[in-house]
Amino acid sequence: MFRRIEPAPAAGTLVFDGRSIAFQAGDSVATALIAAGVERFRDHPRDAAPRAPYCMMGVCFECLVEIDGRQNQQACLIPARDGMVVHVQTGARQIPERGHDR
Amino acid sequence: MTADRMDTDHIAADRTSHDWDAVVIGTGPAGMAAAAALAEGGARTLVVDEQPEIGGQIYRAIERNRNHSRLARILGADYLRGAPLAERLRASGAEISLGTLVWRIDEERGVWIRRHGAIERVSARAVVLATGAMERPVPTPGWTLPGVMGIGALQIALKSGGLVPAGRLVLAGSGPLFLLFARQCLAAGVRDMVLLDTSDSTHLLGGLPLLPRALTGEGWRYLLKGAGLLAALRRAGVPFYRGVRDIALEGERHVTAIRFVHRGGAARLACDTVGLHEGVIPQQQITRSLGCAHEFNPAQGSFRPVLGASGTTDLPGIHVAGDAGGIIGAQASAHDGNIAALAILRDIGRLAPEAAERRIAAETRARHAHLTVRPFLDRLYPPRAEILAPADDTVICRCENVTAGALREAVGRGVTGPNQAKAFLRCGMGPCQGRLCGPTATAIIAAATHRSPEETGYYRVRTPLKPVTVGELAGLADHGAPNAERNRERPS
Ligand code: FES
Secondary structure: OEEEOOOOOOOEEEEEOOEEEEEOOOOEHHHHHHHOOOOOOEEOOOOOOEEOOOOOOOOOOOOEEEEOOEEEEEOOOOEOOOOOEEEEEOOOOOOOOOOOOO | OHHHHHHHHHHHHHHHHOEEEEEEEOOOHHHHHHHHHHHHOOOOEEEEOOOOOOOOOOOOOHHHHOOOHHHHHHHOHHHHOHHHHHHHHHHHOOEEEOOEEEEEEOOOOEEEEEEOOEEEEEEEEEEEEOOOEEEOOOOOOOOOOOOEEEHHHHHHHHHHHOEEEOOOEEEEEOOHHHHHHHHHHHHOOOOOEEEEEOOOOHHHHHHHHHHHHHOOOOHHHHHHHHHHHHHHHHHOOOOEEOOOEEEEEEEOOOEEEEEEEEOOEEEEEEOOEEEEEOOEEEOOHHHHHOOOOEEEEOOOOEEEEOOOHHHEOOOOOEEEOHHHHOOOOHHHHHHHHHHHHHHHHHHOOOOOHHHHHHHHHHHHHHHHHOOOOHHHHHHHOOOOHHHHOOOOOOEEEOOOOEEHHHHHHHHHOOOOOHHHHHHHHOOOOOOOOOOOOHHHHHHHHHHHHOOOHHHHOOOOOOOOOOOOOHHHHHHHHHHOOOOOOOOOOOOO
């Protein structure tokens, strides 16, 4: 669980698995979710164990969620936007291994 | 007819805006300095960052936080050094493109980017890779549980969202960031915090011969800061266990406890959040994908690209600046960025060779003053042994759940290198593309085959460096370089 050191006015609201979550200016989807107490971002495709942000800087891919219908979105890199619809990423669907090779 | 002409005009406009004297990747200290110095010197410069704000990780959200009195006080003076750098970049005239992913760099210094869902290729006479560092992966039993994060990650939550862990926080690790973040938590009012220091006091003995040099230049400031952090933590009575080993995390759906060995005895603490940290290493994905030569630096326990003076790689026009070329810290990184920029300005004929040499020499002296302390710190805080030789049942590849034991078994069956291991086990084949298991895979294979990390090698890194969808690529094929002028952020 996390808490804000100083509450700031909400900059907007996103919906996470049906629950409205207010976020602050500057929040990524990941900071908005962990601030709201979300502990599970995705289920691991191999063993379905819950996973959550580990690096917060775009390298670990543990924060993958579904945003506005698109899977495999890195919550720690994407700014929270008003009206965003976010879902826990479940199931075995993974990022395609290779979209392009050189 | 009209439509055709409009299309042609559009493409022509694209071409101009896609040709740059220099493209800088990353807006941490090295990237901000490099881009600013290039633009100040008259080079048409584009600087990109994957994040929506400039500052990199060390100065993350600096433009927002500098005027936030509480956060600025918590994060401290060294963090605020990012503010003048950010100002300098904004005033320099460099074009800043944020939220911009670099997913490929080709042989002709074409930089393939994705911004706002569209793919573009921009080309440059020179490219500066200022992609910085990442936390060293710390494979530990239970480290995939929610609630277990890098200490750097926890610090990013503080910088970017003003967030601190609630409930009991355990920080386990060693090094400057470990102490700094603990101190910042204290200042932020985190009451229930326990520190598990994994460094080994015998390393202090080994470091003593390096101490006199560490006190020269700016080195003493770093040592004084470290001593101040320790003293503040002690004054506040933060529980501090030294020489901690054999860390393991417990929990079902979230971490609930941490086990460890202290003074030969087993201990266990209930907790709500755990931060792990064993230093930082260069981000290698781009230099690896380009096929740049890399060497293993035993003092820092990590690979780094082989660089010439002013950060040149073995590829013409491709430079590396800052921690991406070996860990040197934020202040030295800013000088590194200036040095790369001055060399490029000279190479493209925008700075007279004598002036360039003079200014590079001054920057090099300033950079060096921040490096005197490094050998001492590297010796004092080597990564704890367990993370380089994790127990068999520890997950090393988080994406594919590959354990250390599975990798050792594969080596027993004849696997001799990381790329073979990838083919056998899928380790390094998941979404993170080996970023979180590469260093461990090399260490385990090296130990099992009695070879050095350098002989063992590293994953071959393929493009795209991050997933790019077929739809995004299709947009490129249909329209050449779409969305050139739209969505581009102008420096204010
Ligand atoms: S938390 Fe690691 S990529 Fe988002």
